[in-house]
Amino acid sequence: MVRKTLKKYAPLLVGKQLSTLFLISPKKALHKAFILFCTPRKGRILPDQEYFLEEAEDEIITVNDLYLQTYRWVGYKETILLVHGWESNSHRWKTLIEKLNQIGYTVVAFDAPAHGNSSGKILNVPLYAECLQKIVQLYRPNYMVSHSVGAMASIFNQYRYQNKEVEKTIILAPPAELSEIMQNYKTALRFSDKFLTSLNNFFKEQFGYSFEEFSMPYFAQKITIPGLIIHDKYDDIAPYKGSLKIHENWNDSHLITTENFGHSLFFDEVDDMIIDFLKD
Structure with a gap:
């Protein structure tokens, strides 16, 4: 009490x-x-999360004075980059990583600054987008999947850098404004x-x-690659109305609305939506 x-x-x-x-x-x-x-209260790797991440090929890269922990599960098909959200880490993608790797995709994930096994004490979207750009340049992913604050970073990154190697991007539960x-x-x-x-x-x-001015619907106007937005109608963290605006402003986007899947979207149905979009 x-x-x-x-x-x-x-x-x-x-x-x-x-x-x-x-x-x-x-x-x-x-x-x-x-x-x-900008200071997260949690999101570091927990003991029960270490085993899965240790199975990956890992590499530490530097961005300015930060050390970023990356993970790679090698496959024989295209490369997919996963971008986690606030107070989270790369382990949040465990189930999706296993599914994607099982059907042949190479999967790359990394811990944001002040999260997981990466260094740093703060995180904000401009910083996250800058780190994301270093990862994109290094691993040259064909596709990206991002969640929440990671989705904001992905949208801002694509607006700012217009990465040509990224063919499609999937945005999960993005805060918009x-x-x-x-x-x-x-x-x-x-x-x-x-x-x-x-x-x-x-x-x-x-x-x-x-x-x-730091508006995801505005940034989405400049994104030219195809995108899938998945957002729950009753999301109590990132309002669903924001994804409606992003979709309206993103010419080549598709919006899927779920119900009662929450902000995290940890459901097999969501994984199926992601995989179907990548295969299409």
Whole structure:
């Protein structure tokens, strides 16, 4: 009971501290607020996940000052790159990896910064997209499958780099609008409108986009490769309406709507949808 109470009020206490610091040192408060937003609380490899990942060919690559753990299951057909979501790691793909490898595909996965066996303490979509580009250049995948924040990184990566070697991409349960995510962050920590506006300016100085401009439907307009979007109608983490907008703006995309599959989409039916799209 005490633990639940602490968990409930912790965001309010942190928000109060940051808001107070904002009055004294705005830059320091904004930096701390952004780092907090980018810091995962879980997602490292658990002991019971190690065995499966140890079966893969592994390689560590560097991006700036980060060490990224990659995994490869070699097949005789095309290469598929898997991109996990927030507070997750490459093990989340275990069942799909086994199915894809069994029918001949070479499968590559990697742990995002601050996740799995990779180094780092923070993760954000621009950073994830930059790391993803290094992986694409190294392994030259024919297809990509990505989930949640990984899906955001995949969309932004394809918008920014227009990778010609990627023939198709599959997007699972993508959050669509950074502005909505940041509004939820503001509500959780009870930031003032002024604080959020300043954080928006901070983000634009760092990455060249405001929260409103960092929009997956907008980025999708520039994607020319075929795509499949799979999203559950009742997703309580990434609203389904976002995928409707992405689909509307992505000329060569197909949207499949599931019901009661949740945000994770851990169902055999979803694996079948992915495999069918790759084979088509």
